[in-house]
Amino acid sequence: MISFELNGLQVQVEEGSTLLEAAKFFGFPIPTLCHMDGLEPYGACRLCVVEIGEGSKAKLVTSCTYRAEEGLKVRTSSERVVKARKMIIELLLASTPQSKVIQDLAAEHHVMQQRFRQEHEDCILCGLCVRMCKEQMVAGAIGFRGRGENRSIGTPFDMKSEQCRLCGGCMYVCPVCTLRCTFNDPDRAVCGGCANLAAPCVEEEKFHDLMCYMSPCVACEIVEYEKEKQTKIEG
């Protein structure tokens, strides 16, 4: 057992547990975005920052990846932590304002506006879908590609992956993908992950009596509508 100080409270946790796990166990809430039980911690969203150490040595670390140490002094909601979290939420709002998850986070932390150039990205590169695909679905169909501002998530060569079983797990965990699939119109697609998946309705010869996991995505209805429109024009 390791004993350390959590918000002034002397606590004991098992060796190897992270600060996030400890805080959750002792009832101190820490917001998370890229963390999910059952997936390897990744530390990408930085939302779970906590302050460790004292005085001039105090620093912010991501609690999801930092393991508890003997005698550590952890503060989960100090002024510095709250300020950093608000900044991160503002930055997330600046890139993906349409996400319900991020909107809720902003409301919860009383972030009412953001002061950066407004963008409408479709991905925050949190890596949840990549880890889901690799660790839980054992497929490894999607992953990170490129680097810097060209970093994106998708399949190799942007082609439909042979490893993909259309499980939809990537869409299920995506915090940005709230509108579900508009996949037959990739320009409007919200998460982009699905642009590389084929929905069951498109492969309907194969899956015609399957219950659609994308419901209520209405992609199939759009396809039908487009087809009808086409036949009307041709007729």
Place this chain on the structure above:
Amino acid sequence: MNSELIREIVDRNEANNNGLISTMEEIQSKFGYLPREALEKVAEKTNRSLVDIYGVATFYRAFSLEPRGEHLVSACLGTACHVRGASLVANEIGKQLGIEPGETTQDDKFTFETVNCLGACALGPVVVVDGHYFSQVNTSTVSDILKKSVEGFDKVEVATDERIFPIEVSCPRCNHSLMAPDHQMDGYPSIWITHSYGLKHGWLRMSSLYGSYKSEAEYDIPENQVINFFCPHCHTELIGAADCTECGTQMIPMIVRGGGTVQVCPRKGCKGHILDL
């Protein structure tokens, strides 16, 4: 696509416990780019998912997924080069080749790319063509550089280049001269020895110019084949104690007239050598 060669490269790197990047570097150096089949083969052989390999290939600028031209022209656009007019140089290169940065000419001769810093800021603006650095380039010297790259940089003038000089060698065992004055290479007597690999056994001639890697052999020696060298006079095998600095193969010693030894690597295609005068 030579899938046999890809498999050979992947297997050898796996056997040597080499990392993913060195495997991919070797494929890139053989093909000039990373073909899709090669990445699939690497993924299959190393038990990684294809997307992991693809992620590495797209992460590093050194890897290319598109076939590249014969010559790679990199223009530095780093801060030091930029203030000395590197963007003008880059524009000029693009104009003369008729392509944008990142593209390859139609005839597959040139690939042009811009890089952010080559670490040779004092020499700026820097242009690198096939690993040859050109310093203080301006728009008027661009055409010269491109012309030179087509002619080939390895063509050097023996008379004026100090790094290249002829050597005379003899057998370290019987001290007989290994020179063949009647058979000249690069304008100088060649080194004559016998070689063998597998069941093949025949003569081999090497250029005596230090810095030239020309050789002729009775049989075609496959790339990467390690061959045994013998003295044509006393028939002892020439084998030394030193290992090649490039590939680790045991090197071939010869005595240099005037004092000293030269050791060469017996692996075909390897340029490892030690000259000790």
